[in-house]
Amino acid sequence: MKEAFQIEVYAHDGIYLGNKQVAAGLERYLIEHPTEIGSGQKLLAGRVLADFSVCDTLYDDNDKLVLPRRFLLDGVEQEEVFAGAVCVVLCDIPDGTLAPVEGAVLYLHTKEEAEEPVAVRSAFPMNDPEIQQTAEEIARLANPRRIYLISHKTNQSSGQLISFKLALIVADDTRSISELECFLYTAVDSAYPYDLVLYTETEWASLSQDDRTFAASIAKTGTLLYEGGAEA
Numbered sequence: 690m691k692e693a694f695q696i697e698v699y700a701h702d703g704i705y706l707g708n709k710q711v712a713a714g715l716e717r718y719l720i721e722h723p724t725e726i727g728s729g730q731k732l733l734a735g736r737v738l739a740d741f742s743v744c745d746t747l748y749d750d751n752d753k754l755v756l757p758r759r760f761l762l763d764g765v766e767q768e769e770v771f772a773g774a775v776c777v778v779l780c781d782i783p784d785g786t787l788a789p790v791e792g793a794v795l796y797l798h799t800k801e802e803a804e805e806p807v808a809v810r811s812a813f814p815m816n817d818p819e820i821q822q823t824a825e826e827i828a829r830l831a832n833p834r835r836i837y838l839i840s841h842k843t844n845q846s847s848g849q850l851i852s853f854k855l856a857l858i859v860a861d862d863t864r865s866i867s868e869l870e871c872f873l874y875t876a877v878d879s880a881y882p883y884d885l886v887l888y889t890e891t892e893w894a895s896l897s898q899d900d901r902t903f904a905a906s907i908a909k910t911g912t913l914l915y916e917g918g919a920e921a
Contacts, residue, residue, distance in 0.1 A: 693741050694778065694795040698734040699787055707734075707791040715777065722764045726779060727867060730758065731787070733778040739797060742769035744903055746884040747780075747795040749787060754874055755795055756781040758867060783871040820853050823879045824914040830876055831869060833857040834890060837911035854884040855914070856907045858893045 698707040698715055705712035715734045726732070733755075741747070747755040760767045761777040770776050787793075824836045841853035863869055866887050873885060888896065888904060896904035 691797040692738045692794050693745075693747055693797045694733065694735055695738055696733050696735045696793045696795065697791060698732075700732040700734070711735075718761070718777070722761070724761060724766075724779075727758070727781075729781065730779050730867075731782055733780060733795075735775070735778075737770045737772055737774040737776060738794070740769070740771045741797060742903075744886050745797060747797060749793065749795055753784050753787065754782065755787070756783070756867075756870065756874075781867050781871050783874045819850060819880055820855075821914060823853075823877060823883060824855060826877050827855070827857065827873055827885075828915045828917065831857065831859065831873060832917070833859045833915070834917065835913060836915040837907050838914050839886065839907055839911050850881050852882040852884070854886065856886045856888065856904075856911060858888050858890060861889050861891050863889060 696707065697711040698705055700706070700712070700715060705715065711734055715732070741757070743757050743759065745757065747757065749755065757778050757780045759779045760770045761779070762770065762774060767776075770778075820838060820841065824838075827833070828836060835858045837856040837858075839854040839856050842851040843849060844851060859866070859869065866889065870885055870887050886903070886907075893904060896902045897908040899905055
């Protein structure tokens with residue numbers, strides 16, 4: 690089990706829960722550094738326990754999804770944070786709201802995954818139809834331009850699939866990337882936990898050509914599971 694973030698304050702709809710001193714500091718911070726907060730987004734203030742980014746998915750003790758969107762650190766918005774930092778996380782929680790107590794911890798993957806030794810591979814496990822089935826259901830609901838398999842985790846001893854991560858390239862006129870992602874998490878059931886990373890066509894066209902980006906890594910090593918619609 691990899692601990693990623695320790696919550697001190699949980700804020701939503703103008704309500705601040707948790708450490709009162711930290712909550713007061715968060716209110717002052719938002720006044721001094723006006724921040725656009727998306728509809729339904731929550732704010733978590735606390736300490737980073739392990740490096741993670743907006744491409745990662747966090748879970749609470751009840752395996753509820755927490756999707757980080759941006760990090761606020763020293764008045765600057767960032768897309769990744771590192772262990773030891775104190776920051777604010779703007780996030781989406783598809784299943785509703787958290788009910789954390791001060792000091793609650795978020796994890797980089799489910800506790801069930803952590804209990805099994807895993808190996809990470811980038812090739813598509815052709816003998817397991819669950820990934821392809823999930824990709825096809827996502828394609829039916831979201832009509833993306835492309836779907837890539839980024840990686841999957843398996844049990845080292847049994848070879849059984851544990852979890853997987855997909856990248857979607859969607860149309861530029863998609864109304865809200867975050868809303869689409871939340872919808873897919875709730876609408877698409879899978880026998881295994883999965884993570885999604887979404888790019889618009891324009892973002893993908895630019896980022897996939899830059900070797901420093903995660904998108905470029907996906908373009909080079911990911912497995913194309915679905916292609917449809919306009920050229921991505």
